[in-house]
Amino acid sequence: MNNNGTGPHVLIVEDDNSLRDLFSEVLESDGFKTSIASNGAEGIQMFDEVNPDLVLLDLLMPKMDGWEALERVRKISECPVIIVTGQGTTEDIIRGLLEAGADDYLVKPFGIKKLIARVNAVLRRATPAA
Numbered sequence: 001m002n003n004n005g006t007g008p009h010v011l012i013v014e015d016d017n018s019l020r021d022l023f024s025e026v027l028e029s030d031g032f033k034t035s036i037a038s039n040g041a042e043g044i045q046m047f048d049e050v051n052p053d054l055v056l057l058d059l060l061m062p063k064m065d066g067w068e069a070l071e072r073v074r075k076i077s078e079c080p081v082i083i084v085t086g087q088g089t090t091e092d093i094i095r096g097l098l099e100a101g102a103d104d105y106l107v108k109p110f111g112i113k114k115l116i117a118r119v120n121a122v123l124r125r126a127t128p129a130a
Contacts, residue, residue, distance in 0.1 A: 007031040008123055011052035013043030013069060014084065015061040019108075023056060023084075026112050027119065040064030044072050052079060054123055056115075057102075059085040059092075067100060074101045080126045082106060082118055 010032050014020040017038070024034040035050045037043035041064040047055065055073065059066035070081055080103040083096045088107035096102040103122045106115065 007033065008053035009033040009035065009050060010119065011035045011037065011043065011046055011050060011055045013037045013040060013046075013055060013061070013066070014058045015039055016058070022112070023115065026116065030116055032119070040066055040069035043069050047073060047077075047079075054119060054126070055079060055081045056084050056119075057081055059083060059087055059096075067095075070096075070100045070102060080104075080122045082122055084108060084110075084115070 010027050012020055012023050012034055014023065014036075015038050020036050020038065024036055027034050035046050035052065037046045039061045043055070043057070044064070057066045057070060066083065066085065070083070073079060073081060081101070082104040083102045084106045085092070086108045093105050096105045103126070104118050106118060
């Protein structure tokens with residue numbers, strides 16, 4: 001688990017070590033706190049432990065895929081979830097956003113600035129106006 005930032009806490013659930021580390025490094029350099037998990041089962045356990053402000057969730061992972069992890073998160077929380085995946089068919093995107101309840105859907109590969117913009121936009125929409 002990383003926790004270097006002081007801003008909103010992002011849980012990164014991604015089985016690709018290099019992507020997981022890149023997402024964490026970039027988010028922390030932008031002021032976010034991060035926690036990391038390498039599969040859906042670990043992600044659900046970590047979700048309960050850290051109570052994140054947002055989850056970045058891959059779909060294709062060992063032990064528990066992102067679809068099941070998202071379903072479990074939605075049973076207990078309205079925490080914003082951004083799917084980050086290589087699965088970019090229209091059917092997958094519709095399933096993620098409309099059926100599974102994700103707040104955004106990013107298809108790999110994407111630019112890191114796009115990730116930061118989407119994280120900030122989703123958090124802005126999820127945070128009640130003062």
